[in-house]
Amino acid sequence: MGEPEPETEAHRIAAEARDRVRFEEEALELADQVYRVARRLVGSREEAEDLVQETYGRAFRSWRSYTPGTNLRAWLLRILTNLNLDRGRRIQRSPDFQPIEEGDYYLANKVAEAQGEQALDQDRVVERLSQDSIVNALSSLPHDFRDTVVLVDIGEFSYADAAQILDVPIGTVMSRLHRGRRLLKSRLADEAVS
Amino acid sequence: MSKGPCEACEELLQGYLDRELTDDEVSLAESHLDGCEYCRRRYRFEVSLRRYVQTTAVERMPPGLMEKLAELRSAGA
Numbered sequence: 038m039g040e041p042e043p044e045t046e047a048h049r050i051a052a053e054a055r056d057r058v059r060f061e062e063e064a065l066e067l068a069d070q071v072y073r074v075a076r077r078l079v080g081s082r083e084e085a086e087d088l089v090q091e092t093y094g095r096a097f098r099s100w101r102s103y104t105p106g107t108n109l110r111a112w113l114l115r116i117l118t119n120l121n122l123d124r125g126r127r128i129q130r131s132p133d134f135q136p137i138e139e140g141d142y143y144l145a146n147k148v149a150e151a152q153g154e155q156a157l158d159q160d161r162v163v164e165r166l167s168q169d170s171i172v173n174a175l176s177s178l179p180h181d182f183r184d185t186v187v188l189v190d191i192g193e194f195s196y197a198d199a200a201q202i203l204d205v206p207i208g209t210v211m212s213r214l215h216r217g218r219r220l221l222k223s224r225l226a227d228e229a230v231s
Numbered sequence: 232m233s234k235g236p237c238e239a240c241e242e243l244l245q246g247y248l249d250r251e252l253t254d255d256e257v258s259l260a261e262s263h264l265d266g267c268e269y270c271r272r273r274y275r276f277e278v279s280l281r282r283y284v285q286t287t288a289v290e291r292m293p294p295g296l297m298e299k300l301a302e303l304r305s306a307g308a
Contacts, residue, residue, distance in 0.1 A: 061304045068300055072292040086296055093300045141241045145276040157272040163283040171287045189249065190281060191288055196251050215245060222280075 074192040092117040115202045144222035151230040174224040182217030
């Protein structure tokens with residue numbers, strides 16, 4: 038077929054520039070949501086800001102590897118969690134051994150014991166927990182558990198999306214989520230009934 | 232408090248809360264909740280807790296970050 042027509046080539050370049058601009062705009066619209074997740078994955082606001090900037094830098098460079106129509110927020114979070122792991126997180130992976138966990142109902146049972154079964158019917162029963170204690174309890178979770186709990190409970194990702202973002206089987210997401218939430222609840226229990 | 236018989240449901244309700252159950256499991260969870268006040272109360276508590284953790288743990292993007300991100304767009308373009 039020979040060399041592409043100069044006009045066709047110009048069209049292709051123009052179309053690509055449009056695609057790129059659209060990609061960048063869509064990605065930026067998600068920045069607040071990406072930040073919210075990032076903030077709970079790392080220890081400080083500064084770290085979260087750096088991580089989000091690094092993520093967007095990489096995303097803008099490798100925008101061609103994003104498939105339009107797929108979940109862009111999950112795609113961005115996958116870059117972010119990988120960068121977070123690359124920042125030396127791997128060396129402090131959570132040990133296999135974890136303290137014995139209480140059941141899913143542990144916190145509810147504690148509240149019921151302290152305040153009676155009817156207390157569980159009230160939405161405000163949880164408001165006794167301060168923002169600090171929730172944030173601290175989340176950040177005290179072993180990394181693997183925290184990543185999963187933050188993606189699903191704060192980021193509202195499905196199990197399948199979380200599995201893809203973290204590059205682990207869906208069963209691993211489920212078990213980390215399960216154990217992470219149990220640990221979280223056991224760490225909140227003292228304050229909930231104080 | 233009949234804790235023993237509800238241990239299986241305890242786990243089922245997590246998936247129910249996450250809307251990740253199959254249709255059959257959803258029916259199972261719902262018919263259990265219909266008949267079990269113990270689990271119904273705890274399910275309700277879990278819903279409040281989940282919502283509360285979600286709203287309390289959210290921190291908005293710091294001012295200025297959006298501009299920094301926008302500057303990273305296709306360098307030179």
